[in-house]
Amino acid sequence: MSTLVFYVKGSVKEPYRIIAEGEGENLRTFCNCPAGKKGAAFCKHVAYLLQGDVGKLASPSMKDVTELARRAKGSPLLAKAGDRVDNDISQAEAAGLASVAEVHAKFMPELEDLGWTTVLAERVGEQDKDRMELYARYKNGNLRVRPSITLEFVRFGYEEGSREIDWSTDVIGGSATPATLIPRQKPFGIVRADGGTLAGPWKHLSAALPKFLELARRGPIAKF
């Protein structure tokens, strides 16, 4: 079986070269970009090519792309490529969104279509939180008392000495006495109905949003 060769435009002048050998479970791909050369990394050039995206090919040969798609059937690389591209799309969705309020403005219609009732609450409480809350309904149609999922931005944390402490576990449940309110290093998080952490915390909204959307898009029937 012949080796397939593709050239893709990257961030440098010379196009990168992707080589594909074998098929099915034995399909192997190599790209000479910096990420691809590390070997263990699965670079975005291969991911997009396996997903059939020919937009970055320097000399698109549909015959070879179609042949690669045929050889890729049954390859674990396909699922990996799908994850990689989905993740990039989520990152792109996050780009340009600077706040929980902007996330609410952009995604409220989609999430309400899924059956969620969404609530935006800004500048709440002592730690100054912005919250986008997703409420499900009981079987009788009434709105649940607590939100199933909350995307939260918490401006401040509590510090004792130089240690950031958690109010509920360290102060109420423990012995710490918070001295100072400090800006949080990782202000974005996703919170469950009982107040526990579902995911995060993160420094950047671009990291929190993909996870939030992944959970929210399961819809209000899902268990969280």
Ligand SMILES: [Zn+2]
């Ligand atoms: Zn590459």
